[in-house]
Each structure stands twice: as structure tokens, then as C-alpha cells.
Amino acid sequence: MxxxxxxxxxxxxxxxxxxxxxxxxxxxxxxxxxxxxxxxxxxxxxxxxxxxxxxxxxxxxxxxxxxxxxxxxxxxxxxxxxxxxxxxxxxxxxxxxxxxxFCDLQSLESATNLGLIAKTSILMEFLVLFHEKGLVHCDITPSNILFSSVEGQESFIPKLGDFGETTSLQNINNSTEIDGTQFFFPPEVRQRRGDYNQGIDIWMLGMTLYMIASGKKIDHRSYGLLCVSGLVPPTQTEDLSKSQNELLLDVNGKKLTETMGKDFVHFLSYMLNEDPKRRLTAKQLLQHSIFTKNLTGNIDQIPNAYAEELGLKIDIKKQIASQRVSLV
The missing domain is CATH 3.30.200.20 (Phosphorylase Kinase; domain 1)
Known part of the structure; x- marks a missing residue:
């Protein structure tokens, strides 16, 4: 076709x-x-x-x-x-x-407020369970993270969609090339090293969050630097090179630790480790303080009252499909 x-x-x-x-x-x-x-x-x-x-x-x-x-x-x-x-x-x-x-709101790609970025990290809960099933998404991008109203409540949540490139861990272990959006691929995939694992999803979600949080377009030199050195934790800034320090700034030169918070940037650094053997798993990341200490507020759901502030529009007439709907 x-x-x-x-x-x-x-x-x-x-x-x-x-x-x-x-x-x-x-x-x-x-x-x-x-x-x-x-x-x-x-x-x-x-x-x-x-x-x-x-x-x-x-x-x-x-x-x-x-x-x-x-x-x-x-x-x-x-x-x-x-x-x-x-x-x-x-x-x-x-x-x-x-x-x-049907997700009635826009994607993360459409969001205009940084407050929504940290909330999206709760997708890690899903990735833990998804990876336990032996699957790899392979295409986590801003356009594939959607927002949907919660039925019966005045709130909404992020959802990961488009499983069209999903494959099994066994298949990806035996591959030298994978399908998906190449810009978001980790260094090991770009270099065709093989022996891939579910760390691909971790890097891609990290790249997605970094891209939206920093406001840097895809042609920004920071993305090339990320694939070489990864994102170094902000606690190590005294030992960083000029290029590594650049990665900790947004497109306007402001520190990500100030715009997003030190804990969130620290969390990102674990996801954007250029060495797949040192990159944390979804289960390990779920133990990070942004989840255990709930530093981003009510991390389970986002109140509808915040929608306009976050650059999203709520359609109050929209009804959500339920499990009552089925195909015969």
C-alpha cells in the first residue's frame, strides 16, 4: 500500500x-x-x-x-x-x-508551560510495567505524549501513545538497526552498536523532556553534545567543561536548575547517560526523589484549572470512551 x-x-x-x-x-x-x-x-x-x-x-x-x-x-x-x-x-x-x-487535549509538543514537563515524568510508572512485559516502545517523542481528561474528575493526565514501532526485548537484542524517530535515538543506536535494551526508551523520554524544557530546536548543537557526554548531574558543575555546562542551560541561557529545579535536572541526567550500561532503568528511576518526595506537587493528576496556564484547552463537552465500547 x-x-x-x-x-x-x-x-x-x-x-x-x-x-x-x-x-x-x-x-x-x-x-x-x-x-x-x-x-x-x-x-x-x-x-x-x-x-x-x-x-x-x-x-x-x-x-x-x-x-x-x-x-x-x-x-x-x-x-x-x-x-x-x-x-x-x-x-x-x-x-x-x-x-x-481518544485524548481530547494536545500533545506535549503543543504545551507552552514548563510546569507540564515535570508532570510528564509520571509516565515512568507505565514504562516500569511496560518493560516488565518484555517490550520496548522505540518511538517516545513529544508528539507521542498526549494529554487526556480524567473521567468524572476535574483533572487530566499524560498518556504515552503510538505503539507502531513497539518490539520485543528479544527482537531488539538481536538487531543492529531499529525503526523510530532517529533524532531521539540514544548514542548506541546512532552508532549501530547492537545489543540494545529498554534503555532506548529511557533515553528517548529523557531527550523529549530535555527538548521541551530547554526550548532548543533540533538543529541546536546541544543534542550532538548530549550524545557524546550525556547530561552531567548539576552537583558536579565544578568539574564540567564549557560544553557540558552549556547543556545545563536553556535556549535563553538560563540555568535549567532554576527554570526546572535541581531535582528534575538531576533526574534527567540519569536518563541521558550516554553509556547504556550506566543509564538507570525505569524501575530505578521511579525511586528518584521527584516521585518519592512528590516535589512536583500532586504528581498523579493535573487539575483542569491549570490547563490554560499550561497552554492546553479543555473541551468540557468532550466525553471519554469507556470499556463499555467494544467491537463485534
């Missing part, structure tokens, strides 16, 4: 209409609205009969078998709310329709 960028506008429109028709007729959902596309397929928002919004991901059979199989059967067995849940799937011809939780 050709990618969207290989299709003419007329072919794209025809494909979208075919998808929408199948969503209405085969899934019995209403008002499908195209949201976007990527290597994972196409995503639509649709309504169930009880008015709940759902996300419908449309993939080819080949895309589903090659990219989703490692995670699809185990994700919903994980007792955690910090990931985008899948409610079911249905095959229709050469396409697979995945019915997923």
Missing part, C-alpha cells in the same frame, strides 16, 4: 472517504473526522452510540502485523492509566481498524 505522500490529492480524498464509510458501516460509529496520519496509518475521531469520542486508527494488514503485534495483545493487561488504551480491532478487507482511547 502506498504512503499518503505518494498519493494525489484526489486519491487521498477517496481513501479518506473509504475509511469513513467503513468506520460508519462496519464499526457502527458516527461522524468520523480525519485527524492525521503517519507511518502508523491514519487516525480519525468518531462517536459511539452513547456519545463517547473514540480514536480509530486505520492500517493495512501488513502495517498491523509488522508494527503493532508486539504490543496489541498485552497493553490492556497493564494496570495503569498513563498510556492510550486499545478497546479492540476489526479486520475489513485489506485494512485493520483499531479502536482506541
Amino acid at each position: 502506498l504512503g499518503l505522500n505518494q498519493l494525489s490529492n484526489a486519491e487521498k480524498e477517496r481513501l479518506f472517504q473509504e475509511d469513513k464509510q467503513a468506520i460508519e458501516q462496519q464499526l457502527d460509529l458516527k461522524n468520523p473526522e480525519y485527524l492525521g496520519a503517519g507511518s502508523f496509518g491514519r487516525v480519525y475521531r468518531a462517536e459511539s452510540n452513547d456519545g463517547a469520542y473514540l480514536a480509530v486508527k486505520v492500517q493495512s494488514q501488513e502495517q498491523y502485523n509488522n508494527q503493532e503485534f508486539a504490543a496489541a495483545d498485552v497493553l490492556n493487561t497493564i494496570p495503569n492509566n498513563y498510556f492510550v488504551k486499545t478497546f479492540g480491532k476489526k479486520d475489513f478487507g485489506e485494512k485493520v481498524f483499531l479502536l482506541e482511547e
Whole structure:
């Protein structure tokens, strides 16, 4: 199946209409609205009969078998709310329709306030359980961290989504190359050292948090420096070189320890260790003081009252899909 960028506008429109028709007729959902596309397929928002919004991901059979199989059967067995849940799937011809939780807010990429960055670190709770299942996400980026309202409460939480590049630890151990967004890959992947592990996810989440916290664009020289020296803990500043000190500054030259807090930067340094053998695991990171001492406030949920301050918009009319929704 050709990618969207290989299709003419007329072919794209025809494909979208075919998808929408199948969503209405085969899934019995209403008002499908195209949201976007990527290597994972196409995503639509649709309504169930009880008015709940759902996300419908449309993939080819080949895309589903090659990219989703490692995670699809185990994700919903994980007792955690910090990931985008899948409610079911249905095959229709050469396409697979995945019915997923719809996140009503923007992604971390859209957030405008640094206060949201530290909150996102609670995704570590999910990564602990996810890694215990022997899986590696391989594509943790700002656009794949979404925010969703908590049903029945005046708050919202971050969720990790897009498991299209997920693979098993066994597969990644035997690979020299992996798929995903290369900019966020750790040094060992960029250098094709092989013998990879779940530290890939730790580095990618660390890079994501660093990128948003520092405000540095992808062409900033700091990212090259990170792959060479990692992020050195701020407690060692007396021994740092000029380039290492540069990594502890944001794009405006302000110290990250002042804009984000020393504890958070210390936490990041454990994630952004250039040596995968010294990089902490998700389980080890969960013992850091930002979790055990709750230094970032109520770390489980973010009150809706903070949404505007954080650059997000709450749609109070939005309803969240529940486990009542299923595919037959």
C-alpha cells in the first residue's frame, strides 16, 4: 500500500472517504473526522452510540502485523492509566481498524508551560510495567505524549501513545538497526552498536523532556553534545567543561536548575547517560526523589484549572470512551 505522500490529492480524498464509510458501516460509529496520519496509518475521531469520542486508527494488514503485534495483545493487561488504551480491532478487507482511547487535549509538543514537563515524568510508572512485559516502545517523542481528561474528575493526565514501532526485548537484542524517530535515538543506536535494551526508551523520554524544557530546536548543537557526554548531574558543575555546562542551560541561557529545579535536572541526567550500561532503568528511576518526595506537587493528576496556564484547552463537552465500547 502506498504512503499518503505518494498519493494525489484526489486519491487521498477517496481513501479518506473509504475509511469513513467503513468506520460508519462496519464499526457502527458516527461522524468520523480525519485527524492525521503517519507511518502508523491514519487516525480519525468518531462517536459511539452513547456519545463517547473514540480514536480509530486505520492500517493495512501488513502495517498491523509488522508494527503493532508486539504490543496489541498485552497493553490492556497493564494496570495503569498513563498510556492510550486499545478497546479492540476489526479486520475489513485489506485494512485493520483499531479502536482506541481518544485524548481530547494536545500533545506535549503543543504545551507552552514548563510546569507540564515535570508532570510528564509520571509516565515512568507505565514504562516500569511496560518493560516488565518484555517490550520496548522505540518511538517516545513529544508528539507521542498526549494529554487526556480524567473521567468524572476535574483533572487530566499524560498518556504515552503510538505503539507502531513497539518490539520485543528479544527482537531488539538481536538487531543492529531499529525503526523510530532517529533524532531521539540514544548514542548506541546512532552508532549501530547492537545489543540494545529498554534503555532506548529511557533515553528517548529523557531527550523529549530535555527538548521541551530547554526550548532548543533540533538543529541546536546541544543534542550532538548530549550524545557524546550525556547530561552531567548539576552537583558536579565544578568539574564540567564549557560544553557540558552549556547543556545545563536553556535556549535563553538560563540555568535549567532554576527554570526546572535541581531535582528534575538531576533526574534527567540519569536518563541521558550516554553509556547504556550506566543509564538507570525505569524501575530505578521511579525511586528518584521527584516521585518519592512528590516535589512536583500532586504528581498523579493535573487539575483542569491549570490547563490554560499550561497552554492546553479543555473541551468540557468532550466525553471519554469507556470499556463499555467494544467491537463485534
